[in-house]
Amino acid sequence: MTTSKPTFEEQLNQLEQIVNHLEQGDVPLEEALDQFQAGMKLSKHLQDTLENAEKTLTHVVDDQGNEKLFEKGNSDEE
Numbered sequence: 649m650t651t652s653k654p655t656f657e658e659q660l661n662q663l664e665q666i667v668n669h670l671e672q673g674d675v676p677l678e679e680a681l682d683q684f685q686a687g688m689k690l691s692k693h694l695q696d697t698l699e700n701a702e703k704t705l706t707h708v709v710d711d712q713g714n715e716k717l718f719e720k721g722n723s724d725e726e
Contacts, residue, residue: 656694656697659694663691663694666687667687
């Protein structure tokens with residue numbers, strides 16, 4: 649049996665649920681600490697995912713199929 653890895657959106661939703669739960673203010677201290685740690689770990693993972701996506705998107709392929717670094721402000725639409 650294989651378990652599928654949660655999507656970015658599912659993980660983001662989980663982080664939002666943790667934040668909402670903690671913002672209620674009526675969470676016992678130990679549970680709040682556990683939730684906070686889980687939220688920080690999840691936040692770090694999501695940030696890493698975004699940074700990797702950004703690195704991927706900064707590379708473009710030219711007409712000959714060569715990979716080039718995309719530079720901001722270097723488009724013909726300006």
